Amino acid sequence: MSGRRLASHGRSNWRLLLGAKQSPVCLQLKLQKRLSAADGDQALELFDKESRRFDTVHVLTAMRAVALSPPSRSPHTLGRLLNRAVSLMPELAGNDLAALAWSLASICTKEAGCGVECGARGLTAAVPRVAATLAPSELTVVAWALAKLSEPSDEAIAAIVRQARFRIGRFKCKDAVHLAWALSKMQARDMDFMQQLAGQTLDGISVLSRQDTGNAAWAFAKADVLCRPLMRSIRAKFLAESTDFNAQELASIVWAFAWLDAADEVLLQRFQSALLCRAPELNAGGLARVSWALASMGVAEGRLFQRLGTSAQRCMESFGGSELSTLAWAFAKSDALELDGCDPSLLLAIAKQAEERVANLNARDVDMIAWSLAKANAPMPSFIAKLATRAVCLAADFDAQGLANCAAAFALLSTEVPGLRSMLSQRSRASRR
Known part of the structure; x- marks a missing residue:
């Protein structure tokens, strides 16, 4: 090969070597492409190896991957990613904040305790600053995330409601449902605005999914908003598609109609037939809501309550305090324990679980459980004494009705606890003033 050809060949190789050296922009784009195709584990692996190169877009993409495909390992790396994501919140607005809020809430509901408090504080602080920049769909996502993560500040809730009022005519039906669900979950009390959201929901009820239909029923009932045209829709x-609603959707609708006292005989019959099929599929919250709803509506059909009781026995350890008290009240109220075929050990099983959680029961829980035990004349002196002691600790939290219920229940149960009688007497006198 001649010298000229050798020189030309060398220059060609040098140009190839130069081309092989990728620019920072090219490397960032390549990383983004890998993240876009990654699942949760792969996204965490990339973050673990190249976190220094992660910019805002990379963090948001990685968070979405983790939310859509929960990782099976690397909890430490996930914690680092969450911390990085939360640190970005003060500089995010619009679609980026909504995307991060959705990912954060989705991850934290699946990974219990993983960055929940930090994420909730960051999002709560960011909302008043950016609420005015959010489009209706973005506002809905942020409200949903706040409701999932924590109990946000009054300032954050007020900012969402204020901006949502300005955009009320621009919400799609599904967005209106999600916003109503979030505001009800956060116990935002704005009846006029919730009525407006109910109107927006009514306009598109025919295109709602069954899940969103159940959420709509629950949300407006939880807010004590009775929009009769919406409930009729x-x-x-429901009557047209009752066999297609899943167990949790069914539970939300049954509870909503009971809470708003809006059910008729045709609906009650359909509720019962649907629940007979779906009872084994209900989770703890669904079982508590359905049992309360049926008892409140005066439905005490033995076969249905037997099936609900059997389902409750299977998942008793998963019930929280409020669910246990609601379930106890419902079965005692319906007299289900006296019906042929019903298992009388159900209330005892509820009481056993409640005894393990007695220190975490609130005044409403104590009231409902005490009333239920008294009605069933349950022989559980040890637990009843602990329940009465808890009632003394919660004296200031009882309303007049709860106080009267407790007084009657513990009297029927012949329970003597130091301080109980004087507490009941003092609170009774205070309530009459």
């Missing part, structure tokens, strides 16, 4: 949709 939900009723019609």
